Amino acid sequence: MLVLRSSPASPFGRKVKIAADVLGLKPLINVEATNTASPDDSIRQQNPLGKIPALILEDGTVLYDSRVIVEYLDHLAGGGKILPIxxxxxxxxxxxxxxxxxxxxxxxxxxxxxxxxxxxxxxxxxxxxxxxxxxxxxxxxxxxxxxxxxxxxxxxxxxxxxxxxxxxxxxxxxxxxxxxxxxxxxxxxxxxxxxxxxxxxxxxxxxxxxxxxxx
CATH class of the missing domain: 1.20.1050.10 (Glutathione S-transferase Yfyf (Class Pi); Chain A, domain 2)
Structure with missing residues (x-):
């Protein structure tokens, strides 16, 4: 299962969520609430910039920012879906x-x-x-x-x-x-x-x- 670190109000996180849904990948992603203002939130270890969204892959690799994540999701869906070739x-x-x-x-x-x-x-x-x-x-x-x-x-x-x-x-x-x-x-x-x-x-x-x- 992929993990998406985001927050409900983030427009960049929303972009990733919509892209995942359009690509049929929503069932593969668990969205985990993130508080970027809290030093206790693990987002600062997962993304040194402390920014959302960040996508944690099954092997522990973390992808950021939203453009990179969208590119990865398109690749995962077979390529050329929401990012034409x-x-x-x-x-x-x-x-x-x-x-x-x-x-x-x-x-x-x-x-x-x-x-x-x-x-x-x-x-x-x-x-x-x-x-x-x-x-x-x-x-x-x-x-x-x-x-x-x-x-x-x-x-x-x-x-x-x-x-x-x-x-x-x-x-x-x-x-x-x-x-x-x-x-x-x-x-x-x-x-x-x-x-x-x-x-x-x-x-x-x-x-x-x-x-x-x-x-």
Whole structure:
């Protein structure tokens, strides 16, 4: 049995969970809750960076980060499933990189609130990260990616994008939705086609909100 160290709210962990489900590998993976803030959590020994997700293989080898794990899961499923082979691979990798960057920018805004006392918060830094999110959403709204209508359409890029938008819903109250109707429709189609997206959703109640992640 493989072990996935993650947490329910992690968009990168969610990406791995959805990828595993799409690839038919969910029964092979045990998800183990992880607290990266605790020095007593073994994640710091399993991944020296102390970050999630991390995938522990049966021989004890640990894979990280999410892109490496997704690549491994695709390999385990036979290859060329959610990471195409040949020229088609690069648009998928580019979308994954764009979506991962949006998740990073969102997380950094959350961390600015979570770990820094209010009097020390750097508003220019938050605005810098927020502008990244806004630019990505602007670009995608102007030229939306192909909609995912079935699990056959799912790939590492659009899975990552769905998780990035889901993270904006979780941590920023979904304020992006008012400005980006094309992406709202895209995400609705993804959710309808990929049951694992809804299954991995975390209710926003109880999670602290930060400011709007747009410029």
């Amino acid at each position: 040949g020229e088609a691979r690069f648009p998928v990798l580019r979308m994954q990189a764009l979506a991962d960057g949006m998740m990073d920018a969102g997380i950094l805004q959350v961390y600015e609130h979570r770990f820094r006392p209010e009097k020390y918060r750097f508003e220019d830094w938050k605005a810098y990260q927020a502008a990244k999110v806004g630019r990505v959403l602007d670009a995608l709204e102007a030229s939306p990616p192909a909609r995912v209508n079935s699990s056959n359409d799912a790939d590492a890029g659009n899975i990552a994008l769905a998780c990035a938008l889901g993270y904006l819903d979780l941590r920023f109250s979904g304020v992006w939705r008012d400005q980006y109707p094309n992406m709202v429709a895209w995400l609705a189609a993804f959710e309808a086609a990929i049951p694992a997206f809804k299954a991995t959703e975390v209710p926003p109640a109880g999670f602290p909100k930060t400011e709007e992640p747009l410029r």
